[in-house]
Amino acid sequence: MADEPTRRTYLKRTGALVAAGLVAGCSGDSGGATGTEPSESTEATTDSATADSATTEAEGTEASAEGSYTAELSPVGEVTLESPPENVFTHFPWFPDMASALGKGGTVNSLWWDGTVAGLRYFTAGFDDFEIEWADAATDYGFAKERLYELDSDLHLVDPAWVTTQDNWTRDDIDEIASNVGPWLGNYYSGYHATPPEGWADQYEYYTLWELFDRVASLYGERERYEALASVHDDLLGTIEDGLPAESERPSVAYLSISEDLSSIYRLRLNAPGYWNSHTRPLGATDAFGGEEFSGPFAEIDMEALVEADPDVILALWTVTETFDFGTLKQNLRDDPVGREIAAVGNGRVYPQGTRWQGPLMNLFQLEMTAKELYPEQFGQWPEYENGDTYPEFGAEEQLFDHGRVEEILAGDV
Structure with a gap:
């Protein structure tokens, strides 16, 4: 099997091959420890500034020579497909979201964490003809080399640097899959500008969510869909920037992963830079915890630390799902003798959130959602959330981006 030639794909290497060190990219500032993040579902019971404009297409992304599709992304370098991929392996949630946004959700053959399905379903419930075609493709965390041979994918949308931190994966294994099955494309450590694993840092560059989306769109041959959605995103960022109050008038916010029974709280x-904050950073609110540093993507705290921070607003991550009882969380905060002293609890400003692990579709909705939660006077009030609710059907005058236009793009009207 290992000697079987690649049938559908090839790599155009610029500089060194993957096996010889990969294409060198600019290294960026790092800000976090290397390591594997636990699932968002575990956190809940345990994304550079804003994205670049659609008019500034990411360097290294192009509609290449006739009959081929090319994108360049650190740490892999330049990847060229002879035709758009029809069978695509993903692991983290932002790539299936991208595929669906491009009308290619049916190409996704695998992903980890079925919470991705619930999250995207919540946000897109108002789109009549939108289907999450990869809803049944979720599998367990991690994957083996044998599994990738079995799936025989045209493209693996996973960061090979991250893959080498997993059990039973080496650089030789990465090269083998790229040569015998299909190329890799991904950039995990841009999520929170973490330090890549040893041996990868010198060739690592950080990207925004929409720069990643740009590359994926090029490989799928869906530039028009990408540009149409990026235009909506640019307009949304402009609306938010124009409407933000002065910094002195912005609330302090505790961004948390918190369990219903309050037994685990993570800030x-x-x-921070990175695409995991692409729905909170553009809103420029004040972090209730100030400039306190910690390594990794999150830090465990207790109720006393939360009371000391005394946020005006609490954003509770991954709570817009039927598996999480948001009403119980709020009641438990009101009943807790310490928690009830928090300003956000007393003022009824504890709000639900989706996931940091967002693709472009969830990012649009989460920007709107969070803007309304933080700045109701400027952007309109976020309605009371009850378990099992779907995303509110805001009237056209209440929408911060044109929902109907996004639905049209998803249907192929670009």
Whole structure:
């Protein structure tokens, strides 16, 4: 099997091959420890500034020579497909979201964490003809080399640097799959600008969510869909920027992963670089925990630390799902003798959130959602959330981006 030639794909290497060190990219500032993040579902019971404009297409992304599709992304370098991929392996949630946004959700053959399905379903419930075609493709965390041979994918949308941190994966294994099955494309450590694993840092560059989306769109041959959605995103960022109050008038915010029974509380960065904060950073609120540093993507705290921070607003991650009882969380905060002293609890400003592990579709909705939660006077009030609710059907005058236009793009009207 290992000697079987690649049938559908090939790599155009610029500089060194993957096996010889990969294409060198600019290294960026790092800000976090290397390591594997636990699932968002575990956190809940345990994304550079804003994205670049659609008019500034990411360097290294192009509609290449006739009959081929090319994108360049650190740490892999340049990847060229002879035709758009029809069978695509993904692991983390932002790539299936991208595939669906491009009308290619049916190409996704695998992903980890079925919570991705619930999250995207919540946000897109108002789109009549939108289907999450990869809803049944979720599988367990991690994957083996044998599994990738079995799936025989045209493209693996996973960061090979991250893959080498997993059990039973080496650089030789990465090269083998790229040569015998299909190329890799991914950039996990841009999520929170973490330090890549040893041997990869010198060739690592950080990207925004929409720069990643740009590359994926090029490989799928769906530039028009990408540009149409990026235009909506640019307009949304402009609306938010124009409507933000003065910094002195912005609330302090605790961005948390918190269990219903309050037994586990984790604080997350609110305004840090990386695409995991692409729905909070553009809103420029004040982090209730100030400039306190911690390694990794989150830090465990207790109720006393939360009371000491005394946020005006609490954003509770991954709570817009039927598997999480948001009403119980709020009641438990009101009943807790310490928690009830928090300003956000007393003022009824504890709000639900989706996931940091967002693709472009969830990012649009989460920007709108969070803007309304943080700045109701400027952007309109976020309605009371009850378990099992779907995303609110805001009237056209209440929408911060044109929902109907996004639905049209998803249907192929670009």
